[in-house]
Amino acid sequence: MGVPVAVEELSVSYGRTPVLQRVSLSVGAGEFVALLGPSGCGKTTLLRSIAGFVKPDSGRILAGGRDITTLAPERRGAAMVFQSYALWPHMTVARTIGYGLEVRGWDRPRIAARVTEMLRLLRLDGLGERLPAQLSGGQRQRVALGRALAIGPEILLLDEPMSNLDARIREGVRHELRALQRQLGITAIHVTHDREEAMILADRIVLLHEGRIAQEGAPEELWARPASAYVADFLGATNRLTVRVRPDSAAETAAAEAPLRLSPGRAPPPGMALAHFRPEEARILAPGETLDGLVFHGTVALSAYPGGRWRAAIRVGEEEALVDVPDRLPEGAAVRLGIPAAAAHVFAAQTSDRQAAVTVASQ
Structure with missing residues (x-):
């Protein structure tokens, strides 16, 4: 033994x-x-x-x-x-x-x-x-x-x-x-x-x-529950999109859809932050579909087939994120990209690798 x-x-x-x-x-x-x-x-x-x-x-x-x-x-x-x-x-x-x-x-x-x-x-x-x-x-x-x-x-x-x-x-x-x-x-x-x-x-x-x-x-x-941006990135949450953290510890996107409340006591300071997430945990939302999470408006930049599913590159402003989807998405199509609350990990935009992470969840 x-x-x-x-x-x-x-x-x-x-x-x-x-x-x-x-x-x-x-x-x-x-x-x-x-x-x-x-x-x-x-x-x-x-x-x-x-x-x-x-x-x-x-x-x-x-x-x-x-x-x-x-x-x-x-x-x-x-x-x-x-x-x-x-x-x-x-x-x-x-x-x-x-x-x-x-x-x-x-x-x-x-x-x-x-x-x-x-x-x-x-x-x-x-x-x-x-x-x-x-x-x-x-x-x-x-x-x-x-x-x-x-x-x-x-x-x-x-x-x-x-x-x-x-x-x-x-x-x-x-x-x-x-x-x-x-x-x-x-x-x-x-x-x-x-x-x-x-x-x-x-x-x-x-x-x-x-x-x-x-x-x-x-x-x-x-x-x-990654403890830092470094941990999140190393464990596959390689997508990063900008969000704003409000003084009431809610994260909001430029899409002006419902903000997401962050876990009490673990939110980064108010200001610009980055939401990290994995391609397989993101979703393309149907018209009118709501989500407990973060929602971004974007367009399809590219679709590729790595095997077993399609992977789409979604352009959100000047940023880009990858998402796994069941079918090919036409390039240039407008989409709503949804990140479920449990899949989004929010960190201050200039965080050090040892700063505590925020795993977002609705209250």
């Missing part, structure tokens, strides 16, 4: 460049946590600090209540699966999976039994004598995972292990990994830049930005 992990006020610099800035994070025993963010946000440095490959400038790392900050990687009770898999080309699958056990002094019969167990668990039966070059990408990924799991780690660290797989294989491997983690009850910390991967795998997502935690929580919490 896994152990809880705690990162306390961790700071890491590369030369004079700060990479992590007093990051604190707790991971429960048996929990699957995804460290999410773009390149350069600090997620891999945080993972490698937990693994013992990066020395922090300050702060502590605890595993099961034990301070592991200065321990060598092999003494931390953790195993890591690397992005490249790091499989030895001359070693068979069976030898690769059992290598860590050899290093630990296990006898051959015991190693063989453990390797057989791992091959069965990871659906690699019959492949024990193959070399990495004879395996598919998904099989190589499972071999790397088997090597990590064979030693019975309390913590499993995953550094973008599916980034080298094609989309079709990756989708299946995600679900396999999640099922395996639950079956074993192991504590897992997974680095990824793929928001869909994080949403599928994680009990909790930790979204990083410039060496700090921008927001953490259950996937559905971050999706529905």
